[in-house]
Amino acid sequence: MAIRTAEFLADHDGVIETTQALNLGMTRDQVHHKTDVGLWRSHARSVFLSAEHHLTDMAAVRIASLAHQGATVDRSSAAWLHGLIDEAPSTVTMSVPRSVHGTCACSILTEIRRRSFPSEDLTTVRGIRTTALPLTVLAAAADLDDGIAIMDRALQTKRVSLRELRAALDRNSGSHGMRNARRLLTAAEGLSESELERKFVRFLRKHRIRGWQQQVWLENRRLDFVWPEERIAVSLHGWAFHHDHDRWERDQETTNMLTGMGWLPLIFTWKRLEFEPDNVLRELSRTLELRQGTM
Secondary structure, three states: OHHHHHHHHHHOOOEEEHHHHHHOOOOHHHHHHHHHOOOEEEEEOOEEEEOOOOOOHHHHHHHHHHHOOOOEEOHHHHHHHOOOOOOOOOOEEEEEOOOOOOOOOEOOOEEEEEOOOOHHHEEEEOOEEEEOHHHHHHHHHHHOOOHHHHHHHHHHOOOOOHHHHHHHHHHOOOOOOHHHHHHHHHHHHHOOHHHHHHHHHHHHHHOOOOOOEEEEEEOOEEEEEEEOOOOEEEEEEOOHHHOOHHHHHHHHHHHHHHHHOOOEEEEEEHHHHHHOHHHHHHHHHHHHHHHHOOO
16 A cells, blocks of 8 residues: 555655545545654645655646645646647646635645536546646637747647638637637638738738838849848748748748848748737837838
């Protein structure tokens, strides 16, 4: 029994609950003895951390998920469990069913919402109940500062597909954050190069920026937008998953060519045009003014 318990603790980051200990063959008196002598430290009702283990990020998530009845780890904590982000959030994010009443005292800082998930959107990671990857990507895209990059990277590495993301969105369309997720997913599904260029044209006309030409060929390379008098070239980048490595290599070669010819290459992304248009305007206007003063 002692060996089985030690193996269980090693596999579960030192975290164990009373029911699990009993299933391993321990008695309640033995569990109480472990806590009385300080070998197991209580972090929630019937949830313990072995004194031989540190309170790691994974241990904290395990404790929080065991402490709250029916809990599902979601949002930023789920993103960490799935490896979408490198650092664990300081607060464990999770949801419990609406049928669960009251709160549970727990040493781990948690952010809890009340909701249930379709069975298709649930999975386990290292034995911890959490949201499945597609829904986790959508929640991360909607809530986290680098959420767009997270979605783009997950699509680029083929960890998820647009079809899987759309299905998860449709199943959870009324949930918190899904409105923002829908906006991003719709852009990922339908944003072609021509649509991105039309968006930039509207941007230029709105702010009365003149002197530009679109789709100009220079040294057998097509440039999205140029200001020939100022020798400025703008490249527009959409979602990375739309492009292959060869495209990335060509973009690098074009940038080097322009620099060698005395041109100033600029890059603006769909994300910045959509969410930071004032910064894009400021950068472009300042660059034009500087070049006009030196040409």
